[in-house]
Amino acid sequence: MVVSENTFVNRINFLVETQGIDRQAAQYGVTRRTIRRWQHAETSPSQRTRSSVSRRGRRAGDAIAVSTRVRGRFGPAQRSRATGNINLIRAQNQRLERERNAAIIDARITGSTARERSARAMPRRLTRREEIAASDERDILIRGGQLQNLRSQGISPDSDEGELILGDVPEGFDDWVEYEDYIDYHDDDWADWRRRNDY
Numbered sequence: 001m002v003v004s005e006n007t008f009v010n011r012i013n014f015l016v017e018t019q020g021i022d023r024q025a026a027q028y029g030v031t032r033r034t035i036r037r038w039q040h041a042e043t044s045p046s047q048r049t050r051s052s053v054s055r056r057g058r059r060a061g062d063a064i065a066v067s068t069r070v071r072g073r074f075g076p077a078q079r080s081r082a083t084g085n086i087n088l089i090r091a092q093n094q095r096l097e098r099e100r101n102a103a104i105i106d107a108r109i110t111g112s113t114a115r116e117r118s119a120r121a122m123p124r125r126l127t128r129r130e131e132i133a134a135s136d137e138r139d140i141l142i143r144g145g146q147l148q149n150l151r152s153q154g155i156s157p158d159s160d161e162g163e164l165i166l167g168d169v170p171e172g173f174d175d176w177v178e179y180e181d182y183i184d185y186h187d188d189d190w191a192d193w194r195r196r197n198d199y
Contacts, residue, residue, distance in 0.1 A: 003050040006083050011057030012038050041086050085135040093125045
């Protein structure tokens, strides 16, 4: 069975979250770093391993992957937020890698060993804290857009229809009104966010 990248990433994330990263590393005979790279879709194992991860994730209770035909092709019915966040982090890490490589080349051209050392010390990837902050900011923008769409259609977020669309109130908030006030305070738009995040 061919396992898509989205399904594999979602299942390995589920297994790590529920069973721990050490157990997954031991199961597949790899390091913790390799498991993290699988989680961020930086690398991918063989199809056999992907099938194993998919089966184990499903047995452990992960949601069934639903596919629908879109313009004559099969694709995910709804792209998960986790996948979008992974793509964001991958794009930012690629940008950091490009900037570091350009600085190293520039330092070599000038012949400055001090500049080359400084360039090599530049980060290649976001820290875990930066990854979480970027993902949270993206999620806030997505939820803010959903709230605006509901309001423009005259649907209250607290109504049954609103709750069906939005789901549960995010952790740390009592209701959608409090969350909406938080979003208004952290006012932002997609253009600014994309410019800041090189996405």
